[in-house]
Amino acid sequence: MDRKITILGAGLVGSLLAILLRRRGYDVIVFERRSDMRKAAIGAGRSINLAMSTRGWKALELAGLKQDIESLAIPMKGRFLHLQDGSTAFQAYGRNGEAIYSVSRGELNKRLMTLAEQAGARILFNKRCQKVDVVNNKIYLEDVVDNSNVSSQVLRHSTDPLEEVQADLLFGADGAFSALRTAYSHSDRVSSAQDYIEYGYKELNIEPGTETPWRMEKNALHIWPRGKFMLIALPNTDGSFTCTLFMPFEGELKNCFSALDSEEKIKAFFELNFADVLPLMPDYLAQFQRNPVASLITTYISQWHKSGNSALIGDAAHAIVPFYGQGMNAGFEDCSVLDGLLTELGEDWGEILQRFQERRKPNGDAVAALALLNFTEMRDKVADPVFLERKKIEKEIGLLYPEEFTSVYELVSFTHTPYATAMKCIAAQDALLAEIMSHGDFKENLLRPEFKLKLDQWMEEYSKQVASFEFA
Amino acid sequence: MDRKITILGAGLVGSLLAILLRRRGYDVIVFERRSDMRKAAIGAGRSINLAMSTRGWKALELAGLKQDIESLAIPMKGRFLHLQDGSTAFQAYGRNGEAIYSVSRGELNKRLMTLAEQAGARILFNKRCQKVDVVNNKIYLEDVVDNSNVSSQVLRHSTDPLEEVQADLLFGADGAFSALRTAYSHSDRVSSAQDYIEYGYKELNIEPGTETPWRMEKNALHIWPRGKFMLIALPNTDGSFTCTLFMPFEGELKNCFSALDSEEKIKAFFELNFADVLPLMPDYLAQFQRNPVASLITTYISQWHKSGNSALIGDAAHAIVPFYGQGMNAGFEDCSVLDGLLTELGEDWGEILQRFQERRKPNGDAVAALALLNFTEMRDKVADPVFLERKKIEKEIGLLYPEEFTSVYELVSFTHTPYATAMKCIAAQDALLAEIMSHGDFKENLLRPEFKLKLDQWMEEYSKQVASFEFA
CATH class of the missing domain: 3.30.70 (Alpha-Beta Plaits)
Structure with missing residues (x-):
């Protein structure tokens, strides 16, 4: 635990990361741009909530915080659709009543901060990282005042020098507009993109x-x-x-x-x-x-770490649109994976950060794509009778072939299957369901033994195809 | 001509733009990061040359510089292939002996600078734009010293204030790493990407x-x-x-x-x-x-201008890889198009810049894609006998149906057809050539009247398809 760790950002991911690293004995300091939200009242209309699912819970469990947060969480077992004609419909998320959980972002963040401090991390507020020198691993901070938790005002006069901090091991958990990400993107041969919808x-x-x-x-x-x-x-x-x-x-x-x-x-x-x-x-x-x-922005960057000295995590590495409810879950899964690599590789940070990028970058790209696809599904497809029929069949198949079939939604929300694998399953499931639905009414067909035989065959083919994907 | 024009960058596009705007009576000042290359010796190995083609010549003609530059230009009438087995082959670019022209970047740039100054533009050297305030249209400059024409060294101490210049109408002609482009990309809802190959x-x-x-x-x-x-x-x-x-x-x-x-x-x-x-x-x-x-970088940005006050042009708007020899040609075509809009719209800069973006952004995206595709062609396909056969047939067809058929290479290099249209022609030409080549030896087939009839039909279909594209 020789290395001292500097984290940019005390948001959900930065605070959780601080807890996990303190538990392993690292010295941790966190610089946060905003004021301490535990002291300031959060304004009305700022109570943005999150949909916590399996990946998020796993990381909270690692941090010993699962029970504490459960008391704040409201299970949501499906989509309740309000159609234009005034009718409503309920669409369960899982075949066994699984739920995603509505949690207040603010409350969750406050508890994570407090736990991080209790674990021994120092959080310094109103410190905005203005730039990062990635070669020398130095960060440059300015003092800001934050009145509203929304926008921040710069206190520093343009002639004041910035506060220079020499980082030892630096994490950028500083969100979609990450200062560390910006610094990486100014390096030669680092590709990056920001896409607003x-x-x-x-x-x-x-x-x-x-x-x-x-x-x-x-x-x-x-x-x-x-x-x-x-x-x-x-x-x-x-x-x-x-x-x-x-x-x-x-x-x-x-x-x-x-x-x-x-x-x-x-x-x-x-x-x-x-x-x-x-x-x-x-x-x-x-x-x-x-x-x-x-x-609403999606960000991509080809470099997630720099030679054992710094790394991006959470939104800083992969900001996504909110339509799959996976932004925080993906960031928390980053933390779980990093924690696993620490168990596996000890203190070889060069190797840890390299493997972290190798494992997480394809999944960051995949969850970004999944989130964009789910927007079309939520705003448009869920009102389509054919789509609703498909969802019902998916659930039936999940119950008939529990080992062989898990819908993409379930893979994303209720398992730890890599996002990249869930993404690959889309085409396979589309083909399978198109085949099944091309034969007419599914429930009636199920009564015919020859259809059931065909279905067994299709499921066997599907299973073979999917078996080649990476599920852990 | 009420507005005063500030240009970032005295490279090829910045210098040409200065000439064209001065000729219309605008007051023009140019800030250039490097030293005056007319005074410093250009080091060995820095004599990068360019392939000037039809679009570049048009802009030089507009600036009255065509004859002057022709004396520096060496026509290249085709690709001279040196194959691995020691054999060589020549592949003409055009059906009528058209050429692209090898020109020294340094010599061309020097002449353009001199002409810009003769036309009354002021060029200030060793001024690097450190940042741009796009809302207030202010640029912040620092003095740099440039020893080598390669890298530049900052003279300013971190506590020195930057030189603040209030721009009236600002053009960013400051290349792939444009300060104005960076400022745009930090604005809300501006999408951007940089892709290194x-x-x-x-x-x-x-x-x-x-x-x-x-x-x-x-x-x-x-x-x-x-x-x-x-x-x-x-x-x-x-x-x-x-x-x-x-x-x-x-x-x-x-x-x-x-x-x-x-x-x-x-x-x-x-x-x-x-x-x-x-x-x-x-x-x-x-x-x-x-x-x-x-x-080698390609850059994209969704916003090319800001409310009649500033705009990107050349590489600053669309840096591309060099494999089609179109980087400078595309930047010069930007200048021709802008000049045409000035003729059309007078001094309504809000409208001029909006139309400039509407016309040029799809073509910037297209030339970026064309340049990436041509890399595969140059390094790989040109050594493939089937590809060489196709190129021969393309030339034959161009001669047999001069009105109906112009190859994509010719459209890009020897016409003013929008790049986006050339891009669309690729699929149509691929289909046409695949059809023709699926019938065996083309020269023999031509001797058969029934094949010639079919060919007439295919060409008619191709012409119809392509007629719906925009050619000017």
Whole structure:
């Protein structure tokens, strides 16, 4: 434990990483751009929640924090669909009632910070990393003041020197706009990309009811799929729901943020598309006009570490869009994998970080692709009867062939299967389901022994194909 | 001409842009990172040459510089192939003896700078733009000293304030690592990417002969295609040839730069692969060991301009790999198109820059893709007999159907067809040629009237398909 560890960012991943490294005896210091959120009140509309799934829980278990967080978490067992015609439908996520869990980002982050400090890590707040010298492993910090947990204001005058800190072993857990990632991207032969999608999002809130706290089904992720846009809602422990409207910034149609520029237009839009939400959100107009529209980015970078001296982790390495609920889960899985490599390789950080990149980079690329694909599914496909039929068949097959078949959604959310493998399974499952569905009604077919024989054959072929993929 | 124009970069595109804008009466100032290359000797091995083709000549003609540069240019009428077995072959670029032209980058740049100054532009040297404030259109400069024309050394102490310049209308012609491009990429919702290929390049030189100056065919671009790597050579006016070796940096095979780490290995590599070059380059070993290996980047950015106040042009907007010889040609075409928009739209810069992006961004993406595709063609396909047969048939068809058919290479190098259209023609031409070649020997088939009838039909279909593309 000779090496001292510097972490940029005390967000979810930075705090968890600090805990895991302290438990192994490393000296850990963390620099965080924002103020200490445990001291400042978090403003209304900033209670963004997360969907914690199997990968996230595993890392929390490693950190000894699973039970503590479970008390904050609301299981969501499926998608609760609110269709345009006013009808609703429930679509279970797993064949055995598995759930993903709605957790408050703020509460989770606070507890992780406290646990990190209890474990002996030092967290210094209001320290923004302005640049990194990756060759000499030095970071340059400036003091910032953070009034709102949203934007930060620079205190430093342009002539003040930056605070220079010599890092020994440096982790960039500093998010989508990581200073360490920027420094890597300025190195020769480092490829990188940042892709914004044409969609933005706006947060809205459904208050708890006075009689029953949750005024819609509590144990579900609510979706209003509308083809080119969608509204979702996740339950909070106080009975409220955090809603998010995803929609194009601009467009030729009226269904985009830039087009909704008057009270009349906003009202007409909500009345047409979200009629069942209006009674639950009487102040939707004020909320819509008050809350900002934020953008959605995916980032890629070819270099995740530098010769045993520094590495990127979490969003800093692979920021993704939120549509699979996997951003935090992927970052936490980074931590689990790194922890496993520490067990395996001791203190050979050159080798540890090299293997970390080799194992995680393909999965970072895959989860980015999965998240983009799931957006189309959520906003559009879930309203399609053929797609819903497919989902039902998938579940049946999962029950009939529990060893052979696990849907991609289940692989991603309820297993530790590498994301890259889940990605590979998409084509195989598409082919399998297309074959099955080309023969007409599945339930009726199942009654015919000759179809059941064919199905056995298809499943055997599918299993053979998938067996060549890497599942651990 | 109310607006004053600031240009970052006095390279080829920045200097040409300065000339064109001065001719329209604008006040123009140019900040250049390097020293004045007209005063400093350009070191050996830095005489990189360019392949000027139709798009480049058009822009030079606009600037009134065509005749002046023609005296420096050596026509190259085709590829002169040096195959591994020692045999050679010549492959004409055009059906009518069209040529691309080898021009010295340094000489061309010097003349453009001088012309820009003569036209009344001011060029300030050793001024590096450190950052750009795109919202307020301010640039921040530092003084640098440039000893070698290769790397520059910072004079400024970290506490010295940067020189702040308020730009009115700003152009970033500052190359692949453009400061303005970097500033744009830090704006919300601007997508960008930088992709390095796995290949590097090393320059080598063949000296002029004592009896005959050009010791190989003068009017050709020489290629030693070797599958995964290649050597090329372009003629210079003094009788020398500038050679470039393109090869992977690393790899499992021995044919990569990292593997050639001893005299023995370098010798063995050259003797095996470039036997006919050795007599022309007796000092190849010293050159190989002395000259650096450089990397190759393609850049993309979604925003090329900011609300009538600033814009990217040339490599700053679309840096590409050099394999189609189109980097400078594309940048010069940017200048021609911008000049055309000035004629069309007067001084409505908001509209001019918006249209500039709309017209040029799809072509920047297309020329980037074309350049990457042409690398495979040059290093690998040109050594394939089937490919050579196809090239011959293409030329025949071009002669038989001069109105209907122009090969993609000709479209790119000898016309002003938008690059995006040339890109679209690839699939159409691939299908056409596959059909033609599936019937066996083309010359024999031509003697059969029924084949000729079919060919007429195919050409009609091809013409119809291509007629829907945009050719101007």
